[in-house]
Amino acid sequence: MTKQPVSGSSDKIHPDGAKCIGDCDPSEQIEVIVMLRRKDEAGFRQMMSRIDAGDAPGQAVSREEFDRRFTASDEDIDKVKAFAKQYGLSVKRAETETRSVVLKGTIEQFQKAFDVKLERFQHHNIGEYRGRTGPVNVPDEMHDAVTAVLGLDSKPQARPHFRFRPPFKPLRGAAPASFSPVDLAKLYDFPDGDGAGQCIAIIELGGGYRDSDLSAYFSKLGVKAPAVVPVGVDGGKNAPTGNPNGPDGEVTLDIEIAGAIAPGARIAVYFAPNSDAGFVDAVNRALHDATNKPSVISISWGGPESNWSPQSMSAFNDVLQSAAALGVTVCAASGDGGSADGVGDGADHVDFPASSPYVLGCGGTSLAASGAGIAKEVVWNDGDQGGAGGGGVSGTFALPVWQKGLSVTRNGKHIALAKRGVPDVAGDASPQTGYEVLIDGEDTVVGGTSAVAPLWAALIARINAIDASPAGFVNPKLYKAKTAFRDITEGNNGSFSAAAGWDACTGMGSPDGGKIAAALKPAKPSQSAGQQ
Template identity: 40%
Template sequence: MSHSQYTTLPDSHRVPRRGATVAGPVNPNEEITVTVYLRRDPSAPPMPDVLDLAMTPPTERETPTGDQLADINRAAPADVTAVREFAAEQNLAVGRVDQLARSVDLEGTVGDFADAFQVPLARYQYQDRNERWRTYRGRIGSIHVPADLGDVVTGVFGLDDRPIGNSLRTRRPPAPTAVALDEADTGLPIGTFLPNALDRLYDYPTGTDGSGQTIAVLAFNGETRSGPSGGYSQTALNTYFHNVLHIDPPPQITNVVVLGPGNQPGGDIAAGTDPGDATIEIMLDLQVIGALAPKAKIVVYFSRFTEQGWVNVINRIVSDRRASVVSCSYGNPEDVQGLAWTASGVTHTDQAFKLAAAGNVSICCASGDNGSGDIPADLARQLNLDLRSHADFPASSPHVLGVGGTRLFAQDEHTVAAEIVWDDGPDSSTGGGISRVFPVPPWQRTTHLPSTPELPHIAGRGVPDVSGLADPVTGVTIISVDGRTLFTIGGTSAAAPQWSALLARVNQGLGAQVGFLNPLLYTKLSSGVLRDITLGANGAFGSGPGWDACTGFGSPGGQALLDGLRKLG
């Protein structure tokens, strides 16, 4: 079949990364993998009503089986065949085919891909926030597909490999307070917490430990030769759980590599650590989850810091159907053109979240660490970006639980003395706001949502939904990747795994999966369940009684949440 007529792939338009310039041509012989996503089979059974499922008490739900979900979301065999034929004509090989995700991996050279999708590719260079030069393979304009595939192909990812996530991370405090491991019992900074202390302060359900649950943890990195890396040390984690938290045996952790090098730990608190190194994120997530749900199984899904890496890893988690809860500690402003997402990338990621909700899986996403602006001030100055309010994606997805951050003060090991919005300034403050991409979801329509100051006519999804300890001043103390030092850290990337562990324990206590919590949270559990945070602000938005765009409905209440869900059943 000859493909002489091409059509534009909707929502695929790209511009260069802000601040980037062309560094030269691409190597046309470089071998890469590109993922093509397909439409849902028009003859497939209808998708389940996710809202109806989520409004049903967890103990009364009838969740589609894996086979049923695959049948509902399948690609048409003829569409897969058409993509195979197109690949053969373009000298591209077909790799992994994921039926549930409706994706086909194509393998070949950069030159053949540029011809196949009629897109100009070049090497771009830019300076990161530390004035280090970075490069990526990029494109401008839209992707094109043969006209006869125009209704078949919904997304193409992997042609452009600009980093998404590493340049916007502000997870660590500017100067972490560190103590030697042998001083753990006496030298922890005053007012900080070992993560398992939150079990009592946040009243996690008694008699639960995560048994029978599996939590998926997103872990993004890249090749060390191009800068970013990231991973964890099992030896350091064993030391932490055994010697510091006194948890034996340590939580069971396994890895799944979707894209990239997999578990490749770099540094974490050492001076000069590459800002693209995600090791600190991954170590933090595993220690918080392991401390609060020690008997839950943890599966770390490694992927690359690219749009392809994001879309593929979420779809793989859903396809694997191993996890009841997913923890995501990464994000970017949803609407800053050229910096991160295409509209197609946001749509495909959100579709995967919706499929997870249909499969009764909970997804907890950090809402950002840079206040209502959601962009580090130095990066905004460097790239001449506006500092108006932005919601962080994927927390702004209407199919995930967005998690904001607080500062926590304890009266004793069982009692919270006070809890306020985390706000230490523009680059150390909880994210939250109103989405410019997603409209107000049905379950949020009766909630008082503030208007966006710069665009008061915009009505969108409000973020976050809940909150947890995130302020590094009163943060959690974890171990370094070398296993020698304890240091205190914060960020909503500490709060998201707190909620992931909590929902795993609630699942255990219910004997059923909570799944997509938001509809019940907003309509049935909006008062008397969580700890309402009423003091503080994150820039454009202030806190107050009930839901707010800093901390949502507040912090756990773990036992109260479990009890509230039980009463619904």
């Protein structure tokens, strides 16, 4: 039997500084996800060209048509099942809608099946993980069907983008302030409503929440507690650690921000392992969840594009394209490490998945309020210790149609935008002007772009509830709606500076919620302020 490498699987897969420390236990049981092509790939590409140009409605294709044309074929799934049987692997799950087959077996079986060597690696930042050497190979008769093989390695793929208020004076010397999510919704003039009838999916790669925290928090705010449902993916579950500085902080603040602004929405929290396989599968499962049916997905985790393998990034972006087709808006934090995204090699980096053109990348500001209004709003940059909003130019994704003609101001020079620019939008993110939340029993103030993703997700949920239809892939519409934003023209995130219009620090700016609603639902602008 002859085999060929899966596309993108032979490129760099280990972070700089990773060292091999020995073999894996050959009898260890692991799970691996095989991703498959669509039945009508040509038809899907044609549809995506319309979506990219902004010529498609919020939901470009019905679920029924999507399932008929754009899922995996039974024939391709049968090929993977036959392959698994040949190598003694068991099929744990096989789904046409998510185009995925989950295989289970030993390290030794997977090494033989995919012609790879799996070893233990150590990295100073991420600890010990299972990694592979060599490309992932599949039989010739299966090669065209397989788009990715995820899960052979267990490298932590993403980090949460939140920061607690630090005990130092911020760079700008602004007096610390804090806001409840309800305060910010008012300051940003969000349309009235509570998101009733909608579901917000929140993706989490660790930690958990306590019901006692949520009930105490919403009670204190005087807000009806939303229905919160945990959904386990690939063995992940709601597992609070009791350490607010860890992922519990991310999970809880995501739920509290989204739930405070859209308490009528159902909040479905998808818990998955922190790996490329877990991350991709969590979003894929949320997208095709026939029970909860989310209309918007909030992601506060990510990592520099340079940390992703081409295979993993392509598989993830492919799932995000399906979200755009199905009318599900995906909001993702742009990172808290400024223009370097915390890489430390002296170069500029952007965070993925925020850098995907099918995501609404959410950047950060620092906000000062006066009375019932916003007195001043600048780029979030609290220095090396305090963090800064992520943003810049993708090294991977081509320039989207809706960003053509834009430019960046980098180190004082104006340069035409050549590839996908990040972020698209912004909102309050500085811990010095942060969000009041309750985590592991403690009242605290947090910031980070991870707070901006659920802020925007809740805004989209309120807008979707206006006429019970999805806003869908919002980027093309928002880039045409320049007056729907509060333009941020002061500050920088390192290499990039704010400027009039779009910039690589705060995107189009922070939201004027009523105008955003009118831009996304132009047929019924008079309803942008529905009844509470």
